[in-house]
Amino acid sequence: MNAFPGYRPLRGNEMVLTSDTATYRITGDVVIQGVLRDGRGYVQLTLPGISPEQLADLTSSQVFLAELYADGTRIYTTPGLVVVDPEGKDVTGQVVVAALA
Template identity: 40%
Template sequence: MNAFPGRQPIRGDSLIIWIDDAMLSVKGAITCQGIVEAGQGYAVLTLPDADPEQRRALERCRTYGFELYLDGRQIYSSPALTLSGTSRTGDGSLVVKGSP
């Protein structure tokens, strides 16, 4: 289950994410997708932006990994990732981009 995510979005309803030395839990509409830019693969997470402290922790982290769940069942587990950047969507969702 640690394969890199494909180009088709994987949708879940909860996420456990390890950042540096902490663990966060996120609930809501979550999407994970693999993209390739300039020959480099990235995992892109789109998260609801409900908790400002979680958002700041994600924006400051250097490394992270996550497990994505749907209806209580794990559907994806990432490898260790290095943060490449964060951004926002028009609706305020947080986008986190990282590479293995």
């Protein structure tokens, strides 16, 4: 599945992020969820343990993809995304908001 993820959180234990320069594997309680901001739809990613270098790479990428896995099974793949807001944090990790590329 690679359409807009909807507003119900999709949870997994691994996310693979592929930018135009690198691929990163993030483990932990990872979440993809559709959110509305100012009437526009975005994709929100909760990424525990992402390093500042990985976040900087995603932020500077032309486009990136995210694949969500639960116990080794891929359950969701995003369309191409660009980072809109890399600065959010919550108790579970870094929150990145992205728009369709």
